[in-house]
Amino acid sequence: MNNIYDNKQFFDAYAKMSRSQQGLSGAGEWHQFKALFPDLRGKSVLDLGCGYGWHCKYAVECGAERVLGIDLSEKMIQEAKEKNADPKITYRVCGLEEYDYPAASYDCVISNLVLHYIADIDGIFRKVYLTLKADGVFLLNIEHPVFTAGVNQDWIYNVNGKPQYWPVDDYFYPGERVTHFLGQDVTKQHHTLTQILMGLIKAGFRLDTVEEAMPSADMMDIPGMSDEMRRPMMLIVSANKKEKG
Template sequence: MKENKYNEKTFFEKYSQMSRSKQGLAGAGEWKTLEPLLPDFRGKAVLDLGCGYGWHCIYAAEHGAKQVIGIDISDRMLAVAREKTHFEQVEYRCTAIEDAQFEENSFDIVLSSLALHYIESFDMVAKQVSRFLKPGGTFLFSCEHPVFTAEGSQQWVTNPDGSIAHFPVDNYYYEGKRTANFLGESVTKYHRTLTTYLMGLLNNGFEITAVAEPMPPEDMLDLPGMKDEMRRPMMLIVRAVKK
């Protein structure tokens, strides 16, 4: 059964208190790296896989997209998205990414923000997106970095005095399920290597056009714990085009 952690009341309430939940894209540490990589949305059909609160769907509509479909497994997340969205061309559907069904060549752009590390098979996603996209279409996604997902716990190792010693990276080549601690809750995620991400795209008809490992922006470095985020990558962003 596909995990639907964001539909659990306690976890959802904790997530709703994060700055990225309250402030939208401006509160997301990776946004200043991601935004310049976005394609031109004018007149385009857009699909957002794991759309959450719908921030990227709203952004696409604001920038001229003619059609935007956001899918997410959590109806709690989609309820918030619908409340925030005031564009007729945006539609939300409650479905898991693995179960998404669309006609071939339906979209010009497919986005996914921090959702794909919850999916067991990236190759399945790459095949799926290649089918949905028109030739020349853009696939742009962010996910948790393989360095961040490898060991599994996603917790700093600390010294006896409580200070941070290092971040653990272990079992890197052993791909698969991990149980992470996120917002004080146990969450199932999937680790895969950088090779699996990049070759998954290349083997499914994509040309990779950009890769980025977002660092905390300077205007967030004074926030608690943010300077420690410079010690290891947390996220990976990849942009690819269907040949």
């Protein structure tokens, strides 16, 4: 997995984003993602790619008894321990591919904006299925395939600098995409919609909710936010570990 988040220049720029400074309320997709959370009272939660730990803290506020947040970035884990510490939360520097995923250990697994850095998402889906308890819930938010297949993940602009359209190319060729984000070249992984959704189904999950993130009405006055209605940026899924039978 790409670990650009331990690059000081990149991390300093990331720290200035609204989702870094305001937490969940500064994340445009939160109003949709939040609605998919199950009852977490007394439950165990695993957060894959926990970042600053906002979702870990939210899980505890919702009554979770035990939360583990893992992230490959040492800088992210340091921030999580400083900003969102709680006796019920354990933070660990660990990549998604390296974690051991103990069987039937968690009631809920969260993955927010990290799976588009993972080449073998099918492998992660199988491991998440294994580590969930029966009827456990997997909540994931991944960059939308239309976004990751975007040419340089940017608009085509007119002479006045106004976005004209969002170009998509090589959609059916999954794999590495390099984009320029927060002043750095960042390597991501493009996965098609079929790969993501069928990957979950083949791993054994039942899909309960599939949504494309879009800004809420009260965010539309923010400069540039209306352009987020022109193409999807994120794909949000709630999947359930159904009983074998």
